[in-house]
Amino acid sequence: MTVSRPVLSAAAGGIEGLAAPLRPFHRYPTMDTPRFLSGQLLLAMPGMGDPRFDRAVIAMCVHDENGAVGVGIGHQRSGTRLRALMVQLGLDSGRAPDAPVHHGGPVEPGRGFVLHSDDWGGQDTIAVTGLGAMTGTIDVLRAIAEGRGPSRFLVALGYAGWGAGQLDDEMTRHGWFAAPGDPSILFDTKAEDRWASSFRAAGIDPRLLAAQAGAA
Numbered sequence: 001m002t003v004s005r006p007v008l009s010a011a012a013g014g015i016e017g018l019a020a021p022l023r024p025f026h027r028y029p030t031m032d033t034p035r036f037l038s039g040q041l042l043l044a045m046p047g048m049g050d051p052r053f054d055r056a057v058i059a060m061c062v063h064d065e066n067g068a069v070g071v072g073i074g075h076q077r078s079g080t081r082l083r084a085l086m087v088q089l090g091l092d093s094g095r096a097p098d099a100p101v102h103h104g105g106p107v108e109p110g111r112g113f114v115l116h117s118d119d120w121g122g123q124d125t126i127a128v129t130g131l132g133a134m135t136g137t138i139d140v141l142r143a144i145a146e147g148r149g150p151s152r153f154l155v156a157l158g159y160a161g162w163g164a165g166q167l168d169d170e171m172t173r174h175g176w177f178a179a180p181g182d183p184s185i186l187f188d189t190k191a192e193d194r195w196a197s198s199f200r201a202a203g204i205d206p207r208l209l210a211a212q213a214g215a216a
C-alpha cells in the first residue's frame with residue numbers, strides 16, 4: 001500500500017511486491033512449534049535510541065535462521081481508517097467497520113497486513129501460534145466487507161524486518177524485550193495501552209525500567 005494508492009495484493013501469491021521476502025517462510029504452514037520469537041510480542045525498551053520504535057509493540061509473525069518479520073501494533077496512523085483505505089483499493093467497504101489502521105513498521109510502509117483470529121484463513125494466511133494469523137492478500141478485506149471474515153482483526157501498513165541473525169544480535173543488547181504472545185493484547189487492548197499492558201502481563205512494571213542498560 002502507498003499513501004496515494006495503498007496496495008494489498010489481489011493475487012493469491014502474496015503481498016504484491018513482497019512475495020519474495022515472505023514466500024520462503026511458507027514452508028512452515030502452521031508454525032505449531034514457534035521458532036525463535038515467532039508468536040511473541042517484541043517490546044521496545046526505553047532509551048533504545050531509535051525514535052521510530054518508541055514504545056513499539058511488534059507482533060512477531062516469522063523468525064528463523066533466515067531473518068524475521070513483525071508487524072507493529074503499538075501505534076495507529078493518524079487520519080487513516082479502514083473504510084477509506086478500502087475505497088483507495090477500489091473495494092466496496094460493505095460491512096467493514098471504520099477501524100483504525102496501524103503503523104506496522106518502517107519497511108515497505110505502503111504494504112498492508114491484517115493480523116486476525118484463526119477462525120478465518122485464505123490460501124496465503126500464515127498461522128502464528130500464540131497470536132492468531134496474518135494475511136497480506138486482499139481477499140481478507142473482501143471477506144471482512146462481506147461479513148464473512150475473521151471475528152477479530154487489525155489492519156497495519158508497513159512492517160519491521162530483520163536479516164539473518166540481525167534480530168538475534170539486537171536481543172543481546174539493550175533494545176528489545178520479548179513478551180509472550182497474547183491475542184487479548186492485539187484485539188481487546190487499546191493501541192496506546194499495548195506497550196505498558198504487555199510489560200505488566202510479563203510481570204514487569206514499565207515505570208521502573210531504566211533508559212540505559214547497566215554495565216558490569
